[in-house]
Amino acid sequence: MVEKLTINTSGQGLVEFTHEVEQxxxxxGVSEGLCTLFIxxxxxxxxxxxxxxxxxxxxxxxxxxxxxxxxxxxxxHTSEGPDDMPAHIKAALTATSLSIPIINGRxxxxxxxxxxxxxxxxxGHHRTVAVHIS
Amino acid sequence: MVEKLTINTSGQGLVEFTHEVEQxxxxxGVSEGLCTLFIxxxxxxxxxxxxxxxxxxxxxxxxxxxxxxxxxxxxxHTSEGPDDMPAHIKAALTATSLSIPIINGRxxxxxxxxxxxxxxxxxGHHRTVAVHIS
Amino acid sequence: MVEKLTINTSGQGLVEFTHEVEQxxxxxGVSEGLCTLFIxxxxxxxxxxxxxxxxxxxxxxxxxxxxxxxxxxxxxHTSEGPDDMPAHIKAALTATSLSIPIINGRxxxxxxxxxxxxxxxxxGHHRTVAVHIS
Numbered sequence: 364m365v366e367k368l369t370i371n372t373s374g375q376g377l378v379e380f381t382h383e384v385e386q387x388x389x390x391x392g393v394s395e396g397l398c399t400l401f402i403x404x405x406x407x408x409x410x411x412x413x414x415x416x417x418x419x420x421x422x423x424x425x426x427x428x429x430x431x432x433x434x435x436x437x438x439x440h441t442s443e444g445p446d447d448m449p450a451h452i453k454a455a456l457t458a459t460s461l462s463i464p465i466i467n468g469r470x471x472x473x474x475x476x477x478x479x480x481x482x483x484x485x486x487g488h489h490r491t492v493a494v495h496i497s
Numbered sequence: 498m499v500e501k502l503t504i505n506t507s508g509q510g511l512v513e514f515t516h517e518v519e520q521x522x523x524x525x526g527v528s529e530g531l532c533t534l535f536i537x538x539x540x541x542x543x544x545x546x547x548x549x550x551x552x553x554x555x556x557x558x559x560x561x562x563x564x565x566x567x568x569x570x571x572x573x574h575t576s577e578g579p580d581d582m583p584a585h586i587k588a589a590l591t592a593t594s595l596s597i598p599i600i601n602g603r604x605x606x607x608x609x610x611x612x613x614x615x616x617x618x619x620x621g622h623h624r625t626v627a628v629h630i631s
Numbered sequence: 632m633v634e635k636l637t638i639n640t641s642g643q644g645l646v647e648f649t650h651e652v653e654q655x656x657x658x659x660g661v662s663e664g665l666c667t668l669f670i671x672x673x674x675x676x677x678x679x680x681x682x683x684x685x686x687x688x689x690x691x692x693x694x695x696x697x698x699x700x701x702x703x704x705x706x707x708h709t710s711e712g713p714d715d716m717p718a719h720i721k722a723a724l725t726a727t728s729l730s731i732p733i734i735n736g737r738x739x740x741x742x743x744x745x746x747x748x749x750x751x752x753x754x755g756h757h758r759t760v761a762v763h764i765s
Contacts, residue, residue, distance in 0.1 A: 403741035607671035
């Protein structure tokens with residue numbers, strides 16, 4: 364089964380969509396298998412992170428934005444705005460695809476693991492994530 | 498087939514478990530297929546690195562610890578110790594899942610490639626890695 | 632199906648091979664499924680990036696080379712040349728494996744997404760990428 368999810372973002376940051384992936388897994392009827400996520404963009408990415416305490420996400424976003432600065436005078440790819448080149452770099456440093464095994468019809472996520480879409484642009488976007496389950 | 502491996506770590510650093518993954522691959526009886534690893538934690542991660550010379554691992558660990566510093570005054574997620582927030586960041590920069598094709602019943606790892614669990618906390622932990630082979 | 636592709640690089644930088652992966656996907660006859668790429672090296676890696684404007688790739692390469700410097704006096708793994716240890720670090724920060732779902736016999740790549748082999752050594756190499764399609 365391959366389905367496409369749309370994740371709506373509202374500017375830079377992590378948007379959790381664990382529940383949507385769990386629902387697709389249930390729908391697939393697969394008891395033992397693999398769920399693979401792929402984000403169809405180069406200025407947003409995927410990550411699995413702690414979903415209990417929002418401060419961990421906040422610090423993660425802040426740290427990466429301090430590492431990959433906007434307005435670096437050495438950037439030449441600047442026509443799409445100051446947040447575009449940093450977005451490509453952040454996407455390259457994080458994940459474009461992720462695979463999570465399924466046991467007993469459920470993703471084997473650890474207690475504190477959530478699945479997130481990471482928006483790297485300032486503006487909100489409709490992000491497409493393709494989900495393959497088999 | 499989905500199996501869970503437990504990797505015992507003894508503080509920050511890379512622990513190789515290539516052999517355990519190769520054994521599961523043999524056990525599965527799969528001749529041509531795919532082996533996918535997923536780590537069920539947000540403060541440890543996976544990586545494939547050179548397994549010949551320990552100095553490469555040592556330098557990799559040191560470099561990442563210098564990049565992602567402890568006690569950054571901008572961290573707000575500090576209640577679980579000074580090594581917790583850096584651990585989440587390091588996990589986001591490396592891999593939560595990895596997939597290795599299988600040919601003739603063997604992982605297609607290159608000559609110098611080993612599979613490692615990367616512990617990012619100071620203390621030792623029992624880390625769970627789910628292995629899907631099909 | 633598992634096939635091996637050889638990507639010829641000519642020193643540090645991104646080499647696109649989207650077309651080769653699309654051709655293998657067509658050859659496989661798989662209509663709905665998953666294509667997984669794995670690079671059999673620890674000093675080159677994989678990434679999915681914008682393939683429209685070469686300036687984005689140029690900036691990405693430059694940024695990572697400024698982050699992961701050569702001749703860091705703290706490196707101990709130096710016997711294979713000044714570009715070897717940075718190559719291992721860059722590989723660990725980017726992807727060793729990538730999975731792309733297939734719908735209607737085609738990879739679900741976004742409009743601007745291309746598949747790249749990222750050479751991290753100064754010299755050109757023949758890089759092996761194993762491609763699993765099912």
